[in-house]
Amino acid sequence: MKKLIAPLDNAVGLALLATLLIGVATAMTFFYAPVDEDGLNQKIFYFHVPIALTAYATFGWGAWKALVHLWKKKPGADLESYVAIHQGTIFGSLTLITGSIWAKLRWGHWWLWGEQELVLFLVIFLFYCTYFMLRYSIEAGPRRANISAVYALFGVVLIPISFLAIRLAENYIHPIAFTTNGPQMAGSQFGTFLVCLVAMFALAGALYRLELLGKRLDTKLRDLRELVLS
Amino acid sequence: MNGYFGDVVTLAVKDLRLELRARDTLPAMALFVLSTMTIFHFALPSGSSDNAALGLLWIAILFTALLGLTRTYAPEREQSMFDGLLLSPVDRSAIWLAKTVAALAFLAAVEVVALLAFWLFFAHIGWSLLAAVALADIGLCAVGALVAAMATASRSRELILPLLLLPLTIPVIVGAVGASVADDPGKYLAFLAMYDAIFGVIAWATFEYVVAE
Numbered sequence: 448m449k450k451l452i453a454p455l456d457n458a459v460g461l462a463l464l465a466t467l468l469i470g471v472a473t474a475m476t477f478f479y480a481p482v483d484e485d486g487l488n489q490k491i492f493y494f495h496v497p498i499a500l501t502a503y504a505t506f507g508w509g510a511w512k513a514l515v516h517l518w519k520k521k522p523g524a525d526l527e528s529y530v531a532i533h534q535g536t537i538f539g540s541l542t543l544i545t546g547s548i549w550a551k552l553r554w555g556h557w558w559l560w561g562e563q564e565l566v567l568f569l570v571i572f573l574f575y576c577t578y579f580m581l582r583y584s585i586e587a588g589p590r591r592a593n594i595s596a597v598y599a600l601f602g603v604v605l606i607p608i609s610f611l612a613i614r615l616a617e618n619y620i621h622p623i624a625f626t627t628n629g630p631q632m633a634g635s636q637f638g639t640f641l642v643c644l645v646a647m648f649a650l651a652g653a654l655y656r657l658e659l660l661g662k663r664l665d666t667k668l669r670d671l672r673e674l675v676l677s
Numbered sequence: 678m679n680g681y682f683g684d685v686v687t688l689a690v691k692d693l694r695l696e697l698r699a700r701d702t703l704p705a706m707a708l709f710v711l712s713t714m715t716i717f718h719f720a721l722p723s724g725s726s727d728n729a730a731l732g733l734l735w736i737a738i739l740f741t742a743l744l745g746l747t748r749t750y751a752p753e754r755e756q757s758m759f760d761g762l763l764l765s766p767v768d769r770s771a772i773w774l775a776k777t778v779a780a781l782a783f784l785a786a787v788e789v790v791a792l793l794a795f796w797l798f799f800a801h802i803g804w805s806l807l808a809a810v811a812l813a814d815i816g817l818c819a820v821g822a823l824v825a826a827m828a829t830a831s832r833s834r835e836l837i838l839p840l841l842l843l844p845l846t847i848p849v850i851v852g853a854v855g856a857s858v859a860d861d862p863g864k865y866l867a868f869l870a871m872y873d874a875i876f877g878v879i880a881w882a883t884f885e886y887v888v889a890e
Contacts, residue, residue, distance in 0.1 A: 517886055574844035581841065584831040593886040594827050598841075604879060605845060608872060612848035615855055615868060 458656035465653040468646035472639070480639040488552035493639055495545040497647040498538050499564065503606070505535035505651055506575070510603040513596035525592035526666075528599055530658045532578055534651055539572045563613045570609045574602055684767040688775030693782060695752050702748045706741050706787040713737040714794045730799040731806070731857045735850055737791060738784075738810070739817070739843075745783050746821040747838050749776055750829045759829070763888060773884035776822040784814050805866070809856035812869035816849045816876060817842075823880040826887045848872055 476493040483489050509531035516524035546565045551557045560566060578598055585591040632640065696702055717733045753759040762772060788810055796802050824841040828834050849872060855865035 517883075570844055570847050577837070577840045577844065580833075580837060581827060581831060584833045584837060586832075590830055590890055593889060594830055597823075597883040597886050598827065600883065601845065601876075601879065604875060605848075608848050608875065611868065612851040615865065616851045 458653060458660055461649065461653040461656055465646065465649035468642070468649050472643040472646040475639040475642055480636050481633065483633075483636070488549065491545055491549045491552070493643045494647075495542065495549055496640070497644040498545060499542040499568065500644060501647040501651045502535050502538035502542050502568075504648065505531045505538060505655070506571070506602055506606070508655075509535060510599045513599035516592060516596045517600075525595060526662055527659060528596060529582065530655055530662065532575060532599060532602075533658065534655050536572070536575050536579075537654075538647075538651060539568060539575065542568050543572060563610070566613050567606075567610050570613075571602070571606060574605055578602070681768060681771055684771040685774045685778065688762075688767070688772060689778040689782075692752065692775065692779035696779075696783070702745055702751075703783055703786060706745050706783060707790045709744050710737055710741045710787055710791045711794055713740065714791065714798060718798055727800040728858045730795075732854055734791070734795050734799070735813075735854050735857070738788065738813070738853075739846060739850065741787055741791065742780075742784050742814075742817045742821060743839055743842060745787070746780060746818075746825050746842065747828075747835050749780055749822055749825040754829060759888075769885040769888060770881050772888070773822055773826070773880060776825075777818045777880075780818040780822055781814055784818060788814070803857075805862035806857045808866055809853045809862070809869065812856075812866060812873060813849050813853040815873045816869065817846060819873065819877045819880050820845050823884055823887060826884065830887070845876075 472493070476490055480490075480493065509528045512524045512528035512531060515521050516528060543565065546562070546568065547557050550559050550562055550565065558565070578595070581598060582591060582595050585594060714737060717730070717737065721729060721733065750759065753762055763769070792802055792807075792810070821842055824845065825838060827841060828838040831837050849869065852865045852869040852872060856862040856869065859865060
């Protein structure tokens with residue numbers, strides 16, 4: 448019983464932490480960070496960029512778990528990789544939506560091919576959507592786990608390569624907030640951004656834990672049912 | 678010839694010989710690319726630039742490659758020989774390399790037709806375009822031979838292959854079209870070569886896991 452509850456505690460604790468942090472982050476975004484010369488619409492930056500970074504992080508985590516699966520043959524790594532990529536896709540669609548809103552407010556268009564981050568996310572989003580089609584068109588088993596893992600690994604390689612490709616193909620419209628000279632932001636803005644980033648990471652972590660818990664319970668329940676029926 | 682490359686050559690020659698006897702993929706690819714080019718002639722209104730035609734040429738090449746790649750593992754599947762191939766005493770990655778080589782040979786043969794047709798119907802062909810075709814083919818076939826193996830494991834084989842391949846080949850198209858239209862094709866060709874090297878190595882290293890039970 449204790450074993451069953453331990454991960455639940457973890458997930459619930461993480462979820463509470465995420466709720467708290469999201470609240471603090473929202474408050475800081477609107478009451479602490481100054482309104483800069485772009486006006487109020489710049490506030491979406493505090494959500495859009497952390498969401499995008501969280502999506503990258505979850506895709507990276509998914510690929511890491513895929514590598515663990517292929518390399519160490521660790522049972523359960525396949526499911527963890529899948530759940531991470533699922534969360535990544537959710538955060539990825541949020542990135543596309545918030546990026547699109549930002550583009551509309553700032554440049555007057557819902558979609559700008561000149562906005563590299565947005566185009567990159569479209570490519571990656573298309574790639575990871577196929578992950579689910581591929582995964583669910585193969586019978587559950589070691590083969591599915593292996594193929595999903597290889598596909599997830601291709602994903603993390605595709606991200607930097609696509610980024611380079613889009614850079615090569617694009618003119619530069621997207622505002623570059625981070626340069627090699629460090630962030631071009633006021634201290635209060637950067638602080639707010641960091642809190643928002645941590646909040647998004649916590650949210651992704653909580654969702655990841657919860658989904659994993661649900662999936663594991665599902666599997667256990669199915670095994671139990673088969674045991675009872677046989 | 679013995680060893681790893683001997684295996685690759687044997688397997689690739691087997692695929693080429695099968696194709697020469699049955700002739701079901703190559704003529705289809707050649708006809709497809711010719712009909713596509715004809716359609717492009719009518720799809721491009723007069724006054725379109727040569728750059729637009731070059732872009733369409735790349736779409737034609739990509740789709741023709743896709744058509745050929747759907748047949749990559751068809752001989753094994755139709756004769757249920759895939760298990761036999763896996764049981765044979767060769768390195769698994771040699772199977773991937775042989776399939777890549779065979780796919781490359783088919784694609785190159787069809788591209789001779791495609792480029793002649795392009796030269797005849799549309800525009801002049803430069804050296805940078807030829808270099809881009811060679812480099813893009815390697816990337817397309819290397820990645821294609823791997824994802825085609827993934828697709829054979831899937832229930833929705835022919836349906837899923839384009840979905841798997843197209844997002845992965847967006848960088849190839851960027852590099853290839855860039856090299857064809859830019860005044861300075863060097864960096865685009867270098868990008869294509871980098872793509873080939875990186876994805877070639879990953880496909881080579883991971884193929885074993887895709888086919889292993």
